[in-house]
Ligand code: SF4
C-alpha cells in the first residue's frame with residue numbers, strides 16, 4: 001500500500017513535509033511529551049514535531065548521563081547531541097517525569113537548539129490544577145507569539161482545533177480496522193501511523209489518512225490472524241518491538257501507549273472558548289502514568305481490552321521509567337483479577353538490547369495463549 | 374578516637390528514633406490518627422492537628438542500618454516491582470508483603486497518606502501503591518516545578534497561590550476526614566517552633582565551618598532527623614540547643630571530630646545507610662565530611678503570621694524542586710563557606726533526581742571553585758551492587774589527587 005509506505009518515511013525530523021515547511025521559512029518546534037498542547041503551536045503556523053529517539057546506542061549522551069536513566073529520554077538527548085534536531089528553532093519540555101525534567105537541564109547546557117521552554121503540566125486534575133494549567137498555557141501562547149513573532153488568534157485556534165480533531169477521528173477509524181479478525185492493519189503499522197501524525201502538518205496527515213482508509217479495502221497483504229494482544233506501556237517510538245511480537249504469532253490490536261491511543265483518543269471541545277477547551281482536553285485526557293491517579297488510565301486500558309476483544313496483555317516497562325514501573329504490577333493484577341486476562345510484564349531497553357530474551361518470553365506467552373484458546 | 378564522639382548524639386537511636394516508632398504504634402492502638410508522610414510535605418500541618426507522622430523514608434534507612442533492607446527489597450521485587458525503582462520504596466513495600474521480624478515491629482500502618490510531588494515521582498507513585506494496599510486515602514499536594522529555580526522571595530505569585538489554594542483544600546479535606554480541626558494559633562505555634570528548629574540547625578552548621586570541624590556526616594545524618602521529621606516540636610528545639618552547646622564548647626577548645634583533619638569534604642545526597650562505618654573509614658584517611666547538601670535543604674524561615682504562604686515559599690524553592698543549577702550553586706557555596714577541598718557526589722540507583730546531571734555538577738563545581746569532585750555510583754539502601762573494594766580504591770585515589778590542591782587551600786586558609 002502506497003500510503004503506508006509513505007507514512008513510514010515520515011517518522012523522521014527531516015521528512016519531506018518538514019523540509020518543505022523549513023523551505024518556506026516557517027518555524028519548527030520539537031516537543032517531548034504528549035501533554036504538549038500542539039494546537040496552540042500549530043495555530044501560530046509553527047510546526048510541532050515530536051522528539052523521538054533511535055535504536056542506536058546513545059554514545060554521546062552516555063558522556064553526560066549514567067546508565068540508570070530512562071533510555072528513551074536518553075536516546076532523544078543523544079539524537080539532539082548528534083544534530084538530528086539541528087533544524088529545530090526550539091524545543092518544549094513538559095513537567096512530566098523526573099527523567100524529563102532533569103534532562104531538560106542537560107539539553108539547555110549541551111545542545112545548540114536556540115529556544116527552550118518548559119510547560120509546568122500539573123499532575124492532578126482538580127479545580128486548582130485546572131486554573132494553574134490554564135494560566136500556564138496562556139503564558140506558553142504568549143511566549144510563542146513573542147519568540148516567533150506570530151499571531152495566535154482565537155480564530156486560528158478554532159480552526160486548528162477542528163483540523164486536529166479531524167486527525168483524531170481518522171486515527172480512531174484506523175484503530176477500528178483492528179477490531180475484526182483478522183485485523184486490517186498490523187499493530188506495528190498502526191503505531192507508525194500515529195507516530196507519523198506527530199511529525200507531519202495535520203492537514204497533510206489528514207489527507208494521507210483519507211487515502212489510506214480508501215486503499216485499505218483493497219488491501220492484498222491482509223495481516224494474518226494471530227493471538228489478539230493489547231500492549232501497554234509508557235512510550236514506544238519505534239515499531240521494532242511490535243514487529244517482534246508479530247513475528248512470533250502475536251497480533252497487536254490495541255494499545256495503551258503515549259505514542260498510541262493516549263495520543264489521540266480524546267477530542268477538544270469545539271464549542272467552548274478555545275484556550276479553555278484545550279486546557280480541559282489535555283488535563284483530562286487519558287492520563288499518562290505520571291498523573292495522579294492511575295485509576296483513570298487503568299480504566300482506559302481495560303476498556304480498550306474489551307473494545308478490541310483481546311486475549312492477552314503485554315505490559316512493557318521501559319527501563320528506569322519509574323512512573324510506569326510502579327503502575328505495572330497494579331495494572332497486571334487488575335487485568336488478571338477483574339477481567340481474567342492473562343498478562344505478561346516485561347522490562348525493555350529502548351535500544352532493544354537483550355531482545356533474544358524478550359522474544360523467548362513473548363513466544364512462550366503466546367504459545368500458552370494459543371493452547372488456551 | 375572514641376572520646377571525640379559527641380555526647381549529645383550518644384544513643385541517638387535508642388533515645389529518639391526507637392521511641393518515636395513505639396509512640397506511633399501505641400497511638401494507633403489508642404485510635405489516634407497516623408499519617409504516612411513523604412519528605413517535602415509540610416509536616417507542620419500534621420503536628421498542629423495532632424496527627425502522628427510516620428516517615429517511610431526514615432523507616433527504609435533504618436532497615437538499611439539494620440542490614441535487613443535487601444531481603445525486603447527482594448520481597449517487593451517478587452511482587453513485580455522493578456529492581457530499578459527507588460530502594461526506599463522497594464524496601465518499605467517489601468516490608469508490607471513480607472513482614473516477619475521487622476525492625477521496630479514494622480512500620481506503623483497509616484490511616485491516611487500525605488505526599489507532595491515536590492521531590493520526586495517516587496513519592497507520589499509509591500504512596501499510591503501503599504494507599505491501594507491499605508485502602509486508605511492519599512492526600513497529594515501537586516507542586517509546580519520551580520523551573521527558574523526562583524528563591525522564596527522571587528517566586529511568581531501564581532506558583533505561591535497555587536500551592537496555598539491546594540494546601541487550604543487539603544487541610545479542609547483532612548479536617549473532614551479526621552474530624553479534627555486545624556487551629557490557627559496552634560499552627561502558628563508549630564511554625565514558630567519549626568523556625569526555631571531551623572535556626573538552631575543552621576547554627577549547628579555554622580559551628581561545622583570551624584577548622585577543625587567539631588562534627589562530621591555520621592553525626593549529621595542522625596541529627597538531621599529532627600529537622601526533617603519533627604521540626605515543629607519542643608523536643609527538636611531542646612535537642613539542637615544541647616547539640617549547639619556541645620559544639621560551641623568543642624570549637625572553643627579547638628577539638629575536632631577527628632584528630633588530624635586533612636581533607637574537608639562536601640557530601641551530596643544520601644549516605645550509604647547500610648554502611649555508616651564508611652564515614653569512620655574516611656576518618657582513617659584523615660578525611661571528614663564538613664557539610665552535606667542534605668543538611669541544608671530542609672531549613673528555611675517560616676512566617677507564623679502567614680503560615681500557608683510561607684510554607685509554600687519554602688517548599689516551592691526547595692532544592693529538590695529546582696533545576697540542577699540550583700544544586701550546583703548550593704554545593705559551590707558549601708565548598709567555599711566550609712573551606713572544603715573535596716566533593717563526593719554519590720548517586721542513588723533508583724533515584725533519578727540524585728543521578729541525572731552528576732557530570733554537569735562535577736564540571737561546574739570545578740569551574741566555579743577549582744575543587745574536583747568524585748562521583749560514586751552507589752545506592753543508599755540496596756547493597757547488592759555495592760563493590761566495597763572498588764569504591765574505596767576510587768576514593769583513596771581521589772583523595773591523593775586532592776593532596777596538592779590542599780596546599781592551595783592552606784594558603785587560602787592562612788589568608789583568612
Ligand atoms: S518513558 Fe517514562 S521515564 Fe521516560 S520520558 Fe516517558 S514517562 Fe519519563
Ligand code: SF4
Nearest residue numbers: 459461492493495724
Ligand atoms: S531517594 Fe530519590 S526517588 Fe527515592 S524517595 Fe528520595 S528523592 Fe524520591
